[in-house]
Amino acid sequence: MSNYVINHLKELESEAIFVIREIAAQFENPVLLFSGGKDSILLTHLAKKAFFPAKIPFPLVHIDTGHNFPETIAFRDQLVEKLGVKLIVGSVQESIDKGRAKEETGADASRNSLQIVSLLDAIEEYKVDAAMGGARRDEEKARAKERFFSHRDEFGQWDPKNQRPELWNLFNGRKNYGEHFRVFPISNWTEMDVWEYIKLENIDLPSLYFSHQRDCVVRDGVILANSEFIKLKENEEVVNMTIRYRTCGDMPITGAVESEADNLDKIIEEIATTRTTERGGRADDKRAETAMEDRKKQGYF
Amino acid sequence: MDYQDIELLRFTTAGSVDDGKSTLIGRLLYDSKSIFQDQLDAVEESSKSKGFDYVDLSLLTDGLKSEREQGITIDVAYRYFATPKRKFIIADTPGHIQYTRNMVTGASTANLAIILIDARKGMLEQTHRHAFIASLLRIPHAIVCINKMDLVDYSEETYNTIVSDFKSFSSKLGIKDIQFIPISALNGDNVVNRSENMDWYQGSTLMYHLETVHISSDHNLVDCRFPIQSVIRPHTLENQDYRGFAGRIDGGVFKPGDKVKSLPSGFVSTIKTIELNGEQISEAFAPMSVTMTLEDEIDNSRGDMIVRENNVPEISQDLEVLVTWMSTKPIQARTKVVIKHTTNESIGMVKELKYKIDINTLHRIEGIDRLEMNDIARMSIRTAKPVFYDAYKKNRQTGSIIIIDEQTNETIGAGMII
Structure with a gap:
């Protein structure tokens, strides 16, 4: 007689697929928030598995800050074509041009929090009632308190002190008019789980995640890619380095790590021995101790 | 080690800060190398700015602004760590506000509960509550950690008294598997490493127990239950007649060829295939998410349930x-x-x-x-x-x-x- 156990990656996969199918069943206009990072690529892969042989029954939404890595955009377009799924692009540049969002100034200016405006606008325009994302609880301390089904009021705000209790596998997606949900099917995955699963399932990733040569600027200990979006401060110089990315946000705020890891096995080995968290290089989290919570309350992912 | 082939164990920890719960979680995370340097730096920094002369590990789990301000846990926090043997999800539930609501939430998905008792204080009202909720929610396994043994001179007698008090209370509850472990979370005795101070204790350490407790029979493998989440109909030329029932197995073992019955209609059919992403599955059991096709065209929809013909709920x-x-x-x-x-x-x-x-x-x-x-x-x-x-x-x-x-x-x- 066989032993009726599944390993932890299969259990996490099964949980995520259950949640993705619940979203499709409980909501009228769900979307998948696609950033081009490994977590949203994983989520898209799981969504494909959940509905096969049918196509993914909801569109991908990408909030384009205009500061994306070109590799991310190319990868996105390829994936969308391969899956035959609809893509909606919400543009931060458009929000700025329309006067809906105001560009930050100064050397550390970023468009990170401006995404909130474009995201909420897209949600309103397409009457989105559930936006699923690849956020994980192990990423950041405010995310450790997130539900799978996270309620947002009519202003898109999160109220962390008044969250719905979530019991067994019974997810309550009922809401009043104008409210919506953020749903996080891979809540329980860690960075290691994500990489192990990517290897197991042979999932394609943008080249950014693998070791490569790049012109960089080191600012406050964070390695940033040199690009047209970054203004050099005094005493800063451009250095060519061997790096890779552990997470993938906008070019001016995503820190790289020096790394020779050019394949999945080496990346997994590197993560197993690393002593910093993957968001440790994210300038957007370093603005205040509760920077993530503050943005999430306003409607950030 | 093959990280891809380990099991997942979900457990809850119940208790208040005074029981040393945060210290215990901190110890498990720290000794399994699951705390990263930048997290530890941040916690040290906050502890210092609050004027503490020790590193407050509860700041690792208390993520919300108001929690950090008030020094209390408001909501269930989930923490993750892995050893070469297992991956763990901790649902850390607060001991202060809305105690029952949070503990019930954390317990609903747990395989195991850790119940902490302060060796100096013995059984308290809150120990009764922890044990009762663990039994109410039918958490299959419980570990009672008698903590702060260092403060009672590692006394075997104190330990035995608490164990016997707990047993006489829990006999009314019907928790199937209870283990008792004398520990000091602060010094690490019997948490990950065996204590040198308690040679009278012959049992295993907490970590060993977490890594080896038998969880494969925690799911019901007898009564076949498959609630339908949605119906997959591709509407493509090559899959014109495909009709798959998507869902997660809640009990029993399903195999292609099994005679099944659909509720509420009562129609009987045979399982044609069980699959996921086009890959065929020979045996499906809880908690697997699958897509099932049947030999006959039956009009099932979300909320219906597929069960065995002779074993209905x-x-x-x-x-x-x-x-x-x-x-x-x-x-x-x-x-x-x-x-x-x-x-x-x-x-x-x-x-x-x-x-x-x-x-x-x-x-x-x-x-x-x-x-x-x-x-x-x-x-x-x-x-x-x-x-x-x-x-x-x-x-x-x-x-x-x-x-x-x-x-x-x-x-x-x-x-x-x-």
Whole structure:
């Protein structure tokens, strides 16, 4: 007689697929928030598995800050074509041009929090009632308190002190008019789980995640890619380095790590021995101790 | 080690800061190298700025602004760590506010509960509560950690007294598997490494137990239950007639060729394929998410359930339930609510409140006219359409419901069907 156990990656996969199918069943206009990072690529892969042989029954939404890595955009377009799924692009540049969002100034200016405006606008325009994302609880301390089904009021705000209790596998997606949900099917995955699963399932990733040569600027200990979006401060110089990315946000705020890891096995080995968290290089989290919570309350992912 | 081939164990920790719960979690994370340097730096920094002369590991789990300001845990926090043998998810539940609501939430998905007792204080009212909720939610395994042994001179006698007190209380509860371990979370005795101070203790360390406790029979493998989440119809040329039922197995073992029955229609058919992403699965069991196709064209939809022909669940519109009340708004009999059970949803009516349970003494309080937040009580509910259920003690998935407020849509109660 066989032993009726599944390993932890299969259990996490099964949980995520259950949640993705619940979203499709409980909501009228769900979307998948696609950033081009490994977590949203994983989520898209799981969504494909959940509905096969049918196509993914909801569109991908990408909030384009205009500061994306070109590799991310190319990868996105390829994936969308391969899956035959609809893509909606919400543009931060458009929000700025329309006067809906105001560009930050100064050397550390970023468009990170401006995404909130474009995201909420897209949600309103397409009457989105559930936006699923690849956020994980192990990423950041405010995310450790997130539900799978996270309620947002009519202003898109999160109220962390008044969250719905979530019991067994019974997810309550009922809401009043104008409210919506953020749903996080891979809540329980860690960075290691994500990489192990990517290897197991042979999932394609943008080249950014693998070791490569790049012109960089080191600012406050964070390695940033040199690009047209970054203004050099005094005493800063451009250095060519061997790096890779552990997470993938906008070019001016995503820190790289020096790394020779050019394949999945080496990346997994590197993560197993690393002593910093993957968001440790994210300038957007370093603005205040509760920077993530503050943005999430306003409607950030 | 092959990280891809390890099991997942979900456990809850119950207790307050004073029991040394945060220290214990900190120790498990630290000794398994799951705390990163930048997290530790941040915690050291905050501890210093608050004027503490020690590193407050609770700042690792208390992530919200108001929690950090008030120094309390408000909400269930999930933490993750892995050893070469297993991956762990900790649902860390607070001991202060909304205690019952949070612990019930954390316990609903747990395989194991860690109950902490301060060796200096012995059994307290809150120990009764922890043990009762673990048994109410049918967590299959419990580990009672008698902590702060360093402060009672590692006394075997103190340990034995607490163990026997706990056993005499828990005999009324029916938790199947209870282990007792004397520990010092602060010094690490019997947490990850064996204690050199307690050679009278011959049992295993906490970590060893977490890594080896037998969890493969925690799911029901006998009674086949497959609630349908949705129907997959590709509408493409090559898959014109494809009709797959998507869902997660809640019990039993399903195989292609099995004779099955569909509820509520009662139609009988044979399983043609069980698959995921086009890959064929020869045996499907809980908690696998799969897509099932049947030999005959049966008009199933979301909320229906596929079961074995000769082993069907209870089918009824009248439910007897033990509920935990989770809303600040009290409830009375004759209130209309929404009931969610597996993938099924129905309007329901709370018909009668029967009795409340005093969770410290386990006594029944009869003659109640309302339930307040954190009350545990027995009620009867009438649903507008039939529910296909098993008793909670037989299956935690098909035996549980949530109660939703019809107006606010909030989850206001958690119920276990008797």
